[in-house]
Amino acid sequence: MNTLLTHIIPLMVALAMACSCSGGSAQAASEAAPAKMEAAAFCADSAMEYARRQVAFGPRTPGSAAHDACRDYLVAQLRTFGADTVIVQSGSAVAWDGKTLPISNILAQYNPTTTARVILLAHYDTRPWADREPDEARRNTPIDGANDGASGVAVLLEIARQLNLKAPEIGVDILLTDVEDYGAPDWEQVDNQEATWCLGADYFAAHMPYTTANRPRFGILLDMVGGRNARFHREYLSSRLAQSVTAKVWAMAKRLGLDNRFIQSEGNAITDDHMPLIRRGIPVCNIIENNAADTGTFPATWHTLSDNIANLDPATMTDAGVVVLTIVYNEKP
Numbered sequence: 570m571n572t573l574l575t576h577i578i579p580l581m582v583a584l585a586m587a588c589s590c591s592g593g594s595a596q597a598a599s600e601a602a603p604a605k606m607e608a609a610a611f612c613a614d615s616a617m618e619y620a621r622r623q624v625a626f627g628p629r630t631p632g633s634a635a636h637d638a639c640r641d642y643l644v645a646q647l648r649t650f651g652a653d654t655v656i657v658q659s660g661s662a663v664a665w666d667g668k669t670l671p672i673s674n675i676l677a678q679y680n681p682t683t684t685a686r687v688i689l690l691a692h693y694d695t696r697p698w699a700d701r702e703p704d705e706a707r708r709n710t711p712i713d714g715a716n717d718g719a720s721g722v723a724v725l726l727e728i729a730r731q732l733n734l735k736a737p738e739i740g741v742d743i744l745l746t747d748v749e750d751y752g753a754p755d756w757e758q759v760d761n762q763e764a765t766w767c768l769g770a771d772y773f774a775a776h777m778p779y780t781t782a783n784r785p786r787f788g789i790l791l792d793m794v795g796g797r798n799a800r801f802h803r804e805y806l807s808s809r810l811a812q813s814v815t816a817k818v819w820a821m822a823k824r825l826g827l828d829n830r831f832i833q834s835e836g837n838a839i840t841d842d843h844m845p846l847i848r849r850g851i852p853v854c855n856i857i858e859n860n861a862a863d864t865g866t867f868p869a870t871w872h873t874l875s876d877n878i879a880n881l882d883p884a885t886m887t888d889a890g891v892v893v894l895t896i897v898y899n900e901k902p
Contacts, residue, residue: 570717570792570841570857571752571766606824609894610731613883616890619646619723620715620795623693624878628711629718630697631670631748640673643693643745646726651733652677652743660772665753665765672769675745676778679732683740685902688788688851689728689893690842691721692749692769700754701872708754713877716858716870717750720795720881724890731894739900742785746770746842763840774845787814788853789896790843794889796868797882799858800829801889802836807843811852818854822892830888837866856889 622642627635640657647655658674675693680686695714702708713719725743732741747769753759779785793799801822807815822831836859843853858868870876 570839607898609891609898611887611890613887616723616727616886617883619726620719620881621878623719624713624715629695630711631694643675647677647729650729653681654678662768664751665759670748672747672772674747674769674773677743680740684783686740686785688742688744688785689725690744691725691791692718692746693722694747694750696750696872698754699874702874715878715881716793716795716876720886721791724791724886727890728894737897738902749842766840767842770842770845774849785851788846788851789893790853790855792857795881795886796858799885800832801856802832802834802859804836804855804857804859805838807854808835810847811854814852815854821896827888
């Protein structure tokens with residue numbers, strides 16, 4: 570993902586009509602919440618193990634053996650965790666450098682015949698370049714992507730395991746996107762730099778397996794949800810273009826006593842996997858370690874070789890997972 574640096578108001582205006590159904594307020598979301606919440610369990614040790622397993626394959630760059638081994642592992646885990654349907658959506662995209670990259674998006678569905686659905690997503694590929702590494706000589710080195718990639722996927726795997734133990738009332742789609750992090754590195758000067766990211770999500774959005782009847786009512790994206798002492802500010806585009814689900818997430822975090830993690834203030838606008846789905850009419854909230862706009866954006870490990878398993882915090886992943894899973898269990902058909 571990348572900080573969105575260009576002028577975003579025209580985009581927001583263009584999307585306003587398509588996203589008007591996601592309007593609302595934190596007050597409305599709070600009033601709609603059930604008086605008695607359905608409890609959600611989440612195992613931090615399991616989530617950490619799923620992150621370790623991903624990182625152990627090595628950097629999961631598109632087309633690499635490590636990437637393909639990780640893809641197969643994720644498919645097998647989702648099947649083990651009782652998903653009714655698991656498909657690999659195969660395609661390709663031409664990247665900023667002219668390379669044609671294979672795309673393998675993974676979609677797991679729980680209660681696939683239920684039309685009342687939500688979609689949860691994270692990317693599983695990793696950055697081919699450590700372009701923010703302090704040591705310039707090592708900036709062409711692929712990163713482990715423990716936080717930027719593995720953490721969000723690990724949370725979704727644990728959510729899948731919990732869904733297998735206790736089924737929700739609604740349908741749940743878990744989407745693990747590919748080729749999110751192949752965006753042009755800092756040293757390249759390319760036109761429309763934001764468009765070089767999120768190629769797997771772009772492909773999924775252009776080939777969504779939904780009808781009008783069963784299209785997810787909303788989505789939640791998990792990206793960089795494992796950093797130490799992470800704070801999740803309301804990502805700017807989520808706040809504007811997926812207002813009701815963003816309000817729902819932060820209201821639930823407050824209700825669960827996690828408002829020190831989910832900060833009730835706005836952060837930066839982020840180019841990320843939520844935007845292709847928003848453009849297709851699915852309001853998606855982005856939970857991402859994203860600091861307030863006046864203090865910078867991403868953690869110090871972002872796109873560096875320090876994004877490794879030693880810098881993951883199971884408490885952060887647990888907080889993100891509990892909020893999302895509690896929302897799922899309390900969503901009614």
